Every structure is written in C-alpha cells, then in structure tokens.
Amino acid sequence: MEDQRFVLRGEGICRDFGPVRVLFGVDFALRAGEVHALVGENGAGKSTLMKILGGYQPPTEGRLVLDGQPVAFASSAEAEAAGIVLIHQEFNLAEQLTVEANIFLGREIGGGFLDLKAMRARTRALLAELETDIAPDMLVSDLSVPQKQMVEIAKALVRDARVLMMDEPTAVLTAREAEVLFRQIHRLRDAGVAILYTSHKLDEVKAIADQVTVLRDGREVVTAPAASMSADAMAEHMVGRDVSDLFPPKPPLGEGPPVLEVEHLSVPGRVADASFTLRRGEILGFAGLVGAGRTELMEGVVGLRRATGTIRINGRPERIRSLRDARRHGLAYLTEDRKGAGLLLEQPMRTNLTLLGLSRFAGGVLIDEAAEQRALDKAIKDFDIRAPNRAVRVGNLSGGNQQKLLLAKTMLVEPGIVIIDEPTRGIDIGTKQQIYGFIEGLARAGKSVIVVSSEMAEVIGLCHRVVVMKAGRIVGELEGEAISEQAIVRHAMGLEARAA
Amino acid sequence: MSSMAGEARSARRAGFNLHVWGPVLALVLLVLLGIALNPNFLTYNNITNVLARSSFIGIIAIGATFVITAGGLDLSVGSMAAVIAGVMIIVMNALIPSLGIGWGVVLVGMAVGLLAGGVAGVGNGVMITRGRIEAFIVTLGTMGIFRSLVTFFANGGTLSLNFQVADVYRPVYYDGFLGVPWPIIVFVLAAVGGEIVMRRTAFGRYCAAIGSNEQVARYSSINVDRVRLMTYILQGVLVGVAVLLYVPRLGSASATTGVLWELEAIAAVIIGGTTLKGGFGRVWGTVVGVVILGLIGNILNLQSFISPYLNGAFQGVIIILAVLLQRSRRT
Numbered sequence: 001m002e003d004q005r006f007v008l009r010g011e012g013i014c015r016d017f018g019p020v021r022v023l024f025g026v027d028f029a030l031r032a033g034e035v036h037a038l039v040g041e042n043g044a045g046k047s048t049l050m051k052i053l054g055g056y057q058p059p060t061e062g063r064l065v066l067d068g069q070p071v072a073f074a075s076s077a078e079a080e081a082a083g084i085v086l087i088h089q090e091f092n093l094a095e096q097l098t099v100e101a102n103i104f105l106g107r108e109i110g111g112g113f114l115d116l117k118a119m120r121a122r123t124r125a126l127l128a129e130l131e132t133d134i135a136p137d138m139l140v141s142d143l144s145v146p147q148k149q150m151v152e153i154a155k156a157l158v159r160d161a162r163v164l165m166m167d168e169p170t171a172v173l174t175a176r177e178a179e180v181l182f183r184q185i186h187r188l189r190d191a192g193v194a195i196l197y198t199s200h201k202l203d204e205v206k207a208i209a210d211q212v213t214v215l216r217d218g219r220e221v222v223t224a225p226a227a228s229m230s231a232d233a234m235a236e237h238m239v240g241r242d243v244s245d246l247f248p249p250k251p252p253l254g255e256g257p258p259v260l261e262v263e264h265l266s267v268p269g270r271v272a273d274a275s276f277t278l279r280r281g282e283i284l285g286f287a288g289l290v291g292a293g294r295t296e297l298m299e300g301v302v303g304l305r306r307a308t309g310t311i312r313i314n315g316r317p318e319r320i321r322s323l324r325d326a327r328r329h330g331l332a333y334l335t336e337d338r339k340g341a342g343l344l345l346e347q348p349m350r351t352n353l354t355l356l357g358l359s360r361f362a363g364g365v366l367i368d369e370a371a372e373q374r375a376l377d378k379a380i381k382d383f384d385i386r387a388p389n390r391a392v393r394v395g396n397l398s399g400g401n402q403q404k405l406l407l408a409k410t411m412l413v414e415p416g417i418v419i420i421d422e423p424t425r426g427i428d429i430g431t432k433q434q435i436y437g438f439i440e441g442l443a444r445a446g447k448s449v450i451v452v453s454s455e456m457a458e459v460i461g462l463c464h465r466v467v468v469m470k471a472g473r474i475v476g477e478l479e480g481e482a483i484s485e486q487a488i489v490r491h492a493m494g495l496e497a498r499a500a
Numbered sequence: 501m502s503s504m505a506g507e508a509r510s511a512r513r514a515g516f517n518l519h520v521w522g523p524v525l526a527l528v529l530l531v532l533l534g535i536a537l538n539p540n541f542l543t544y545n546n547i548t549n550v551l552a553r554s555s556f557i558g559i560i561a562i563g564a565t566f567v568i569t570a571g572g573l574d575l576s577v578g579s580m581a582a583v584i585a586g587v588m589i590i591v592m593n594a595l596i597p598s599l600g601i602g603w604g605v606v607l608v609g610m611a612v613g614l615l616a617g618g619v620a621g622v623g624n625g626v627m628i629t630r631g632r633i634e635a636f637i638v639t640l641g642t643m644g645i646f647r648s649l650v651t652f653f654a655n656g657g658t659l660s661l662n663f664q665v666a667d668v669y670r671p672v673y674y675d676g677f678l679g680v681p682w683p684i685i686v687f688v689l690a691a692v693g694g695e696i697v698m699r700r701t702a703f704g705r706y707c708a709a710i711g712s713n714e715q716v717a718r719y720s721s722i723n724v725d726r727v728r729l730m731t732y733i734l735q736g737v738l739v740g741v742a743v744l745l746y747v748p749r750l751g752s753a754s755a756t757t758g759v760l761w762e763l764e765a766i767a768a769v770i771i772g773g774t775t776l777k778g779g780f781g782r783v784w785g786t787v788v789g790v791v792i793l794g795l796i797g798n799i800l801n802l803q804s805f806i807s808p809y810l811n812g813a814f815q816g817v818i819i820i821l822a823v824l825l826q827r828s829r830r831t
C-alpha cells in the first residue's frame with residue numbers, strides 16, 4: 001500500500017525542451033519530516049525537476065502524486081495553494097516593497113482595508129522565529145542577500161508550506177549564515193515539512209540531509225540515506241568518474257621581481273590600507289568572509305572603484321583610473337557576478353566573447369566578423385565550451401559553460417595579470433576541475449593570477465600564497481605549507497594577530 | 501566561414517520568425533492594400549511624395565534607434581527640430597546684408613543647423629551621463645525648453661525665411677538626382693550608413709551592450725558615458741540633417757513645427773523591432789516602420805470609405821500590435 005509519509009512523488013518524469021530531452025523517467029519521492037537533497041552537476045536536470053514539482057512547468061511524460069492522488073498543476077500558484085513552495089536561486093521579491101508587504105504579497109490579511117497591525121505582528125513573530133534582526137518595515141532593496149533569503153523563507157512559512165524546495169540556498173551565504181539556515185531547515189523538518197534542497201557543497205549535504213538523490217545527465221543515478229554515502233561517493237556518482245585529483249599540481253614558482261605591487265590601497269568605506277605583491281607565474285589567493293572587502297579591493301586595483309594608494313606594474317608606478325587603463329597595463333578582472341556584470345545573457349557567444357577586446361577586431365572601422373568567428377572557434381576548443389549551437393543565447397548555457405566563456409572573453413585581451421573573482425561559484429565539480437586546470441595553465445605560461453574565493457578548498461588547493469582579509473583589511477598572509485583551513489579561518493575570524 | 505553559415509542555418513531552422521519579418525509583412529500588405537484601393541497609389545508622384553515627407557521623421561528615427569538601443573530615450577527631437585529651423589531662419593535672414601542672396605547664406609544656414617543639432621545633443625547627453633538624470637526627465641525638460649524657445653523667437657507667430665533666399669534653397673527639398681528627391685536620397689544614405697554602424701562597428705555593438713546590461717558593458721571596459729553621449733549627439737546631428745531638408749519645404753518655422761515628431765520617430769523605431777528597453781536595435785526595421793506610418797496616412801487619403809482623420813488611430817493600433825509581436829518572441 002501507499003506509504004503515508006510520501007507527500008509528493010514524481011513518477012517517470014520526463015521533460016523535453018524542443019527536441020532535447022533533459023529528464024529521463026525520473027522517479028522521485030519526498031517524505032514529510034525529511035530533508036531530501038538533490039545533487040548533480042549543472043545541467044543534470046535538478047532545476048528542471050524542481051520546477052516540475054513546484055508547478056512551474058508540466059512534465060512531458062510521467063505524473064505527480066500528491067498525498068496519494070495524481071495531480072497536475074497548471075501553475076506555480078496552484079502548487080502553492082497545495083502547500084508546495086519553491087524558493088528560487090534568484091529571489092522573487094519586490095525590491096521596492098517592505099519586508100512585511102513582500103511576505104504577505106498576494107495573501108494580505110484583511111478584506112477591503114488591510115489589517116496592517118495583524119500583518120506586522122505576524123511578520124515580527126516569523127522573523128523572530130527565524131532568528132534574524134530584519135525589521136518588518138525595511139525595504140527589501142536595503143537588505144543583504146542572506147537577509148533576502150530569510151524573507152523568502154518567511155514568505156514560504158506564511159503560505160503554510162508542506163513541501164519547501166530550495167534551489168542552492170547556501171550559494172550566497174557565509175558559513176555562519178548557513179548555520180542559521182540549517183537550524184531553520186531542521187526546525188521545519190521536525191514540524192513535519194518535507195524539504196527538498198539542492199547544493200553544490202557536498203559536505204553540507206552530508207551534514208544536513210536525510211536522503212540524497214544524485215542526478216546525472218537527466219537520469220536518477222542513486223537515491224540513498226545520506227548517512228550511507230560519503231561526499232566523495234556523491235561526487236563520483238555525479239561525475240561518473242574518480243574526482244580525487246580535483247586540483248592540478250601547483251606549477252613551480254621561480255624567483256623574480258614582482259609584476260604587481262599594491263601599496264596602501266584604500267577604497268573609501270570598503271578597504272583600508274591594503275598592500276600586497278604578486279610575482280610572475282604566481283597564483284595568489286584572497287580568502288576571507290563574504291563582505292571582507294576582497295572584491296572591493298580588486299575592483300579598486302583595476303579602476304572599477306575610486307581608490308587611493310600606489311600601484312606598480314613591473315616596478316613602474318601607474319595610475320589606473322578605469323578598466324581601460326588597467327587593460328592597457330595588461331591587467332584583467334573577471335567578475336564574480338557572471339550574470340549581472342560578466343555576460344550579456346540575451347546575446348550569442350560571439351558578441352560576448354569579443355566585447356572586452358573588440359578593438360582587436362575593429363582595426364579599421366568595421367568589425368571583422370570572420371576573425372570573430374575564428375576567435376570563437378578557438379575559445380570553444382581551448383576552454384571546452386559546450387553549446388548546442390553557435391546562435392544560442394548565452395543565458396541558456398549552463399553556469400559552467402558561461403564561466404568558461406567569461407574566462408575566454410577575459411583571456412582574449414592577453415593580460416599578463418588576471419584577477420579571477422570566485423572562479424567556480426555555482427558550477428559543477430567536473431567543470432571546476434577544468435577551470436582549476438586552466439588557472440594552473442595560465443600560471444605555467446608565465447601569467448600571474450589572483451584568485452578571490454570563498455571556497456577554502458579552492459585557495460588551499462590552487463594557490464602558492466594566500467592573503468586573508470577581514471573587515472576591509474589584510475590581516476594575514478600564508479605561504480606554502482602554512483596554508484591550511486585552520487590558519488585561514490583563524491585569520492579571517494580575527495583570532496590571530498598579523499604575522500610579522 | 502563555415503561556422504557563420506552554421507549560425508545562420510540554425511537561426512533559419514527556427515522557421516519563419518514573425519518578429520523579424522512582421523514589419524516587412526505589414527509593409528507588403530499595406531502596399532497591396534494601397535494598390536487595390538487606388539490605381540494612383542503606385543504612381544511615381546505618389547510614392548516619391550510619401551517617401552519625401554517620411555524622410556524627416558525617418559532621418560530622426562535612425563538617430564532614435566541608436567538612442568533607444570543604448571537604453572536611452574529622446575523626447576525632445578520634435579521641439580529640437582522646431583528650434584533648429586527657427587535658428588537657421590534667423591541666422592540666414594540676418595546674414596543677407598553681409599553675404600547677399602545666394603548659396604553662401606544657405607550653406608551657412610545648413611552648417612548652423614547641423615551645429616545647433618549637435619549642441620542640443622551634447623546638452624541632452626551631458627545632463628543624462630554626467631548629471632545622472634533619467635533620460636526621460638532630461639528630454640521631457642528640454643522638449644519644453646526648445647518648444648518655448650521657438651515660440652519666443654517667433655514671438656508667438658511664424659518665422660519666415662526671406663523669399664529670395666527661400667527660392668535659392670527650394671531645390672534642396674523639391675529637386676533631386678535622377679528623379680529622386682534629395683530628402684529621399686539623404687534618408688537612404690542615412691539608413692544604409694546607420695545600418696552599417698549599428699551592425700558592423702564597435703560603436704553599434706557597444707550601444708547594444710549598454711542597453712542590454714550597463715554593468716556588463718562597464719566590466720567590459722566600455723566607456724559607457726561616452727558611448728551614451730555619442731548617441732545623443734548623433735541624434736541631435738541627425739535632427740539637424742532632417743531640418744535642413746525641411747526648411748526649404750515651407751520656408752518657415754513656428755510653434756507648431758515638428759509637433760509630435762518625437763512620438764512618430766519612437767513609434768517607427770518600435771514598429772521596426774528595436775526593443776524599447778534597449779539592448780537590441782535594427783536600423784532597417786526603423787526604415788520599414790517609418791514607411792509603414794507614412795503609407796497609413798497616404799492610403800487613408802486615397803480612399804473614401806474611412807475618414808482620414810482616423811490616421812492617428814490606425815497608427816496607434818499598429819504600434820500596439822508591433823509591441824505585442826515583440827513580446828510573443830519571448831515566450
């Protein structure tokens with residue numbers, strides 16, 4: 001007979017986009033009072049499966065079963081009415097409304113006139129439950145990313161969610177904020193909510209999930225209790241091969257004068273008095289908590305932000321007041337915000353690839369489109385970019401392929417110094433491995449690379465030297481054997497006085 | 501080259517794209533309708549007349565295509581045209597004593613028209629880029645300022661060009677080359693040039709990039725402010741070009757010169773398939789849009805079933821349909 005604890009099941013779910021099938025007969029079940037993690041590489045079909053469960057898209061084949069009854073949701077609103085709520089990776093909040101108005105959007109209390117008092121009280125209670133200090137009357141546009149996440153969760157709670165699905169909720173959270181989120185997830189689970197959750201952070205999955213389902217290329221590879229599977233095993237199921245050598249061997253680092261010297265650089269309100277150097281062929285890591293000022297420091301160095309201080313390139317002091325100045329001196333910056341600042345999502349790969357280095361293709365007056373095509377051919381080959389066709393909008397590529405394209409775009413101007421901000425955020429483990437290989441290759445080719453990353457393993461596995469920032473200041477520097485997770489954390493949390 | 505063919509092929513595989521061919525289809529239907537309704541429709545006189553009259557809006561709309569593609573808007577072009585016409589007439593009349601009647605005065609007048617357009621464009625552009633004020637607000641403001649200035653210059657009445665100078669100047673509107681009136685020739689040249697600039701130069705690419713996502717443009721080391729400013733200057737100069745073809749037509753300027761030209765220009769741009777919020781523009785589409793708007797008025801005048809006073813209503817319907825078509829592409 002039917003297991004009473006199954007709230008929502010998908011049976012033989014298939015989904016086609018045009019001629020392309022992305023889900024192949026996936027069986028999937030969520031139980032009340034259980035945290036179920038869905039893992040897989042980008043493009044494995046996680047988001048599609050979630051959207052089908054959440055009523056955003058109908059399955060092409062197969063059916064959904066809710067409380068033992070087959071259902072077909074015509075819209076996400078119908079699914080929500082049935083208590084199934086999906087929190088997207090990109091939030092669905094009205095930025096110009098208050099927290100309270102957002103939480104009750106479409107479910108306002110009161111008839112003709114709104115019962116503001118009741119809504120205010122309920123909001124306050126919810127936010128207190130979620131252990132945040134967000135005020136109900138704050139504008140969503142003034143909130144930080146983790147705060148917005150909390151508002152999304154509060155919104156789901158008001159809707160009496162029985163099934164709560166979260167698409168990579170921790171991608172934008174610091175470790176501490178994630179802790180708070182996990183406590184809430186466990187609290188909801190204990191209250192009988194079925195929770196579906198995706199993440200690229202497998203340790204985290206291991207720690208908080210009860211069940212794990214691994215998807216690969218649109219097929220369910222395995223579903224098992226989280227306790228029975230190690231993070232390595234999950235990764236192997238995801239990729240279908242051994243991933244123990246995620247990081248390439250560090251390239252040898254010769255002695256030599258620094259190619260980049262930054263002295264007493266300050267970005268008003270963000271970074272104070274930062275100094276560091278970078279040598280030829282070196283991979284230098286910047287670690288720290290989110291908000292420590294790493295991105296702001298780098299944007300100050302490349303002229304995207306107003307900054308004071310001295311920058312020397314190959315020993316010569318240079319004034320860098322715009323990205324154009326930086327490029328002229330062989331300095332390139334690869335943004336952490338791939339979709340917001342990196343790529344034009346509506347445009348094809350070719351125009352995206354050449355946007356930064358367009359002057360190279362417009363020597364006369366007209367752009368040499370044939371040369372652009374050749375550059376794209378080369379980029380696709382060199383960076384292993386996988387796209388269904390050349391005309392595809394970049395927004396339709398997977399995150400990993402977008403990141404590769406962004407890397408290709410940046411490298412097209414042949415910089416000697418590359419600053420890469422969060423090189424692998426939100427991309428799958430197979431592509432990560434490739435990108436680490438590219439970075440190592442750049443260093444081996446004599447370029448100098450700065451890697452800003454919130455992923456500890458990344459800076460440890462990749463970098464010759466690691467600079468740690470905290471609250472806008474450089475608080476420590478680790479080299480060679482001294483680079484360890486513990487040492488970085490101690491610096492980042494301010495537990496260690498600056499060495500030397 | 502093979503991959504370029506591949507790109508084209510995959511686009512074609514998507515089938516008949518209404519978004520791309522919709523405006524052309526509408527134009528063909530209008531022409532067929534015109535032929536069916538009145539045998540005079542396809543005559544040389546009628547066609548050149550429609551096109552010559554459309555070329556003012558057309559030249560302005562080509563500028564507007566760049567402004568809108570880069571995520572901007574210029575509401576001031578109609579009033580700008582009026583004030584430029586006024587300034588040209590005042591300058592030419594004032595120079596008659598020193599330069600005499602002849603092409604010298606006319607050429608100086610034309611140069612003043614182009615210069616005035618450029619200056620007005622710089623004004624709009626600087627306020628928008630340096631002043632960081634919404635384009636809508638800035639050009640709404642200058643629209644009022646320009647309109648009021650021309651009324652002031654004309655003292656509430658009409659500024660008229662000296663008759664003898666007007667006689668010298670007349671051929672610029674009424675004559676042509678190989679039977680094609682000059683305004684049409686200039687319009688075609690501007691359209692071809694505009695299409696090439698939009699499609700094949702870094703400037704065109706940057707306009708689309710800025711309109712699509714300003715942040716991405718900034719992080720791609722594009723000088724966003726300068727490109728934006730350039731679009732407004734280009735718009736101003738093209739308004740100047742349109743005006744120096746327009747002045748010989750009537751030889752006068754008044755408070756009602758160029759009224760609602762800005763809306764016709766924007767409408768033509770939108771009908772042509774350029775995205776109103778920026779990021780994608782095509783000049784040939786704008787040309788089709790301008791001709792569609794011109795033909796609607798013409799066809800209404802050539803038939804007797806529907807009042808020509810409904811011209812605006814038909815244009816409105818076409819604009820709304822065009823935007824509907826644009827939207828259906830997304831889904």
